[in-house]
Structures are given as C-alpha cells and as structure tokens.
Amino acid sequence: MQESKKDIKSNATYSEIRADDLEWPKHRSQEYWEYRKKWSEYPEKMKVPEFPLCLDIETTNICNLQCTMCSRTIQIEDGTYSDIGTMPMDVYKKMIDEGSKYKLPSIKLNYLGEPLADKYIIERIRYAKEKGVIDVMFNTNASLLDEETAHQLLDAGLDSIYFSVDGISAETFNKIRIGTNYETVLKNIKNFMKIKNDGDYKHVQTRVSMTVLPGMEKEMEEFAKFWLPIVGQVGYGEWVDARGKGTKIEVSNATVTTNYDYNPDFVCAQPFQRMFIMWDGVCTPCCPDVARKYVTGNVNNSSVKEIWDGPEYQRMRSAQTSGNYFNIDICKECYIPQAKYNTKV
Numbered sequence: 002m003q004e005s006k007k008d009i010k011s012n013a014t015y016s017e018i019r020a021d022d023l024e025w026p027k028h029r030s031q032e033y034w035e036y037r038k039k040w041s042e043y044p045e046k047m048k049v050p051e052f053p054l055c056l057d058i059e060t061t062n063i064c065n066l067q068c069t070m071c072s073r074t075i076q077i078e079d080g081t082y083s084d085i086g087t088m089p090m091d092v093y094k095k096m097i098d099e100g101s102k103y104k105l106p107s108i109k110l111n112y113l114g115e116p117l118a119d120k121y122i123i124e125r126i127r128y129a130k131e132k133g134v135i136d137v138m139f140n141t142n143a144s145l146l147d148e149e150t151a152h153q154l155l156d157a158g159l160d161s162i163y164f165s166v167d168g169i170s171a172e173t174f175n176k177i178r179i180g181t182n183y184e185t186v187l188k189n190i191k192n193f194m195k196i197k198n199d200g201d202y203k204h205v206q207t208r209v210s211m212t213v214l215p216g217m218e219k220e221m222e223e224f225a226k227f228w229l230p231i232v233g234q235v236g237y238g239e240w241v242d243a244r245g246k247g248t249k250i251e252v253s254n255a256t257v258t259t260n261y262d263y264n265p266d267f268v269c270a271q272p273f274q275r276m277f278i279m280w281d282g283v284c285t286p287c288c289p290d291v292a293r294k295y296v297t298g299n300v301n302n303s304s305v306k307e308i309w310d311g312p313e314y315q316r317m318r319s320a321q322t323s324g325n326y327f328n329i330d331i332c333k334e335c336y337i338p339q340a341k342y343n344t345k346v
C-alpha cells in the first residue's frame with residue numbers, strides 16, 4: 002500500500018478535552034498503547050491490519066429512550082428502521098473467539114441501541130475480557146445505570162464507558178433525551194464515578210459526550226467546565242441528520258446544512274480500523290451507514306476475517322486510496338469528508 006500524503010483523521014467527527022493528569026492512562030498496558038498507535042498509523046499509511054482493530058458490535062438495537070436527534074428514532078418515525086432484536090450469545094462468542102486468535106485489541110458494544118438494555122451485557126464483557134480483549138467499552142445513555150449495574154460492569158472488567166449527555170441544562174437535555182430526565186442521569190453518573198473511584202478500577206476510562214445539535218454550540222464551554230472535574234474527559238460529536246438533511250430538532254428549531262462537496266484530500270479511516278456488526282449479523286464499514294446501505298457480509302454465514310478481506314471491503318478501500326470515494330454511494334452522501342470537529346484524539 003502507498004504511503005499517504007493526505008491528512009487522514011483517525012476520528013474525524015469528534016473532538017475531546019481531557020483534564021490534566023488523568024489517572025487511567027497510567028494504568029494501561031504497553032499492548033494498549035501499541036494498539037492506540039496502530040489506530041492512527043494504519044489509516045495514515047492506508048495499511049490494512051490483518052484483523053480489525055475494533056469490532057463495533059451492536060449487541061442489541063433495543064433502546065429505552067427516543068432521543069429526538071438519534072438516527073434510530075428518526076428511522077423508526079420514517080418506518081425505515083430494521084427489525085429489533087438482540088444478538089445471540091453463540092454468535093457473539095464465535096466472533097470473540099475468532100478475534101482472540103488475531104489478538105483483537107478492542108470492542109465497542111453498541112451501535113444504534115442501548116447496551117444496558119441488553120440482558121447479556123455483563124456476560125459479554127466478562128467473556129471478552131477472559132479472551133484477552135484489551136479495551137472493552139460502550140456508549141450509554143446512563144438512564145439504566147443503577148448502583149448494582151455499576152458494580153457488575155466494573156467487576157466484569159469494563160475498561161471504558163462513555164456517557165451520552167446532551168446539553169448542560171436540564172431544559173435542553175429533557176427536550177432531547179425523551180424517556181428519562183436529567184436528574185436521573187446526573188445521579189447515575191455521579192454514583193458510578195463514586196463506585197469506580199472507591200474501588201480498584203483506576204484503569205477505567207470515563208467520558209461524558211454531547212452530540213452538538215444546531216444551536217447547542219454555545220453550551221460547549223460550560224459543559225466542559227461542569228463535567229471535566231467529575232469524569233475527566235469531555236467529548237463533542239457532530240450531529241448527523243439521518244434523513245440526509247432537513248430534520249427539525251426541537252432544541253433550536255434549526256436544520257443543519259451539510260456540505261457534501263468532493264474533498265480531494267479525504268480518505269476515510271474507518272475501513273482501515275474497524276468493522277461494524279449489527280445485532281442480526283449484518284456488517285457495515287462505518288458508523289454513518291445507519292441505513293445499512295453498504296453491507297460487507299453477515300457473521301452468521303462468514304467469519305469476520307473473510308468479510309474483512311472480502312470484495313466489498315476491497316472495493317471500499319481502493320475507492321478511498323485512489324481518491325474515488327465519490328464512486329461509493331454512502332461515501333458520496335457522507336458528512337465525514339467535511340467534518341467540523343476535525344480534531345485527532
């Protein structure tokens with residue numbers, strides 16, 4: 002593969018602020034840091050790892066909330082959402098077993114759904130840790146994160162947990178995160194942090210992330226001031242309109258105008274890093290493909306390695322490396338080539 006002259010962001014739609022002197026990085030292994038190095042280096046060099054560096058596994062697409070900005074909610078409203086279900090444990094274990102042969106370094110146990118609504122979540126974390134996965138993580142809405150669950154997650158070996166909290170005020174949050182309320186989520190996160198800090202879980206990474214909707218930019222600074230002392234890291238994600246454009250979001254009553262112009266310097270990092278596996282086994286190459294338009298295979302009838310090396314991945318990667326990403330429909334309609342929060346973390 003050729004050396005890249007392009008500026009490829011390993012995480013193009015997300016930026017992060019970290020408190021000084023964070024504790025968890027001091028408690029991660031050398032293997033963890035080697036994997037993080039590969040996370041940036043492989044896409045930068047347009048090099049394909051032998052096996053994905055991360056499996057993003059949607060263990061369930063059940064969710065207890067109906068957040069107004071969420072691609073899941075929007076697709077349900079439009080009648081375009083997939084069936085709803087939970088990945089059987091045998092399918093999950095087969096992937097983890099395969100990954101362990103390749104020293105799979107990380108898994109993220111969510112896509113469009115709530116991991117704490119998955120009845121097997123504790124068992125899944127424990128299994129992955131037994132099989133040597135270094136970084137087991139997920140994003141959660143934290144509304145179901147009671148004290149017992151917090152203890153179980155930490156004891157099972159969860160390495161990183163990312164809390165989604167949209168907005169600094171209860172007013173903003175409650176307009177977006179329908180089905181819970183700000184006080185519950187705040188209490189659950191603070192309780193989790195207390196349990197983590199009181200126990201022997203110094204390696205556990207925590208972060209609060211906000212999806213920045215139109216009109217919410219003004220809340221970003223105060224959000225960081227509030228959350229940094231509590232969790233240590235704050236993230237901002239760029240909102241993607243699941244309809245392409247035109248979703249009106251209550252919080253600001255504004256729409257985003259997404260720029261889909263061709264960017265000659267763009268190469269997408271994700272096909273060189275990670276693979277997305279939906280609860281029913283369907284695989285896709287990247288997080289923006291919420292409508293499952295570019296299916297690379299299904300783990301119910303292929304191995305992860307077969308899919309990773311298969312024709313759809315080859316086609317996707319060569320379109321990226323040759324500057325022809327516009328030949329792939331999902332890439333042509335993607336906001337990442339013009340991403341706003343283009344900070345490398």
Ligand SMILES: C[S@@+](CC[C@H](N)C(=O)[O-])C[C@H]1O[C@@H](n2cnc3c(N)ncnc32)[C@H](O)[C@@H]1O
Nearest residue numbers: 070071072114115140141142165212239240241
């Ligand atoms: C889809 S949720 C799934 C995990 C969990 N239910 C949660 O809320 O964190 C994962 C992350 O995607 C973000 N998200 C949802 N819809 C989005 C959208 N349309 N654009 C950008 N981020 C979105 C959420 O705010 C959350 O941080």
Ligand code: SF4
Nearest residue numbers: 064066068071114142
């Ligand atoms: S909690 Fe997560 S998956 Fe559920 S609706 Fe909200 S953002 Fe979407």
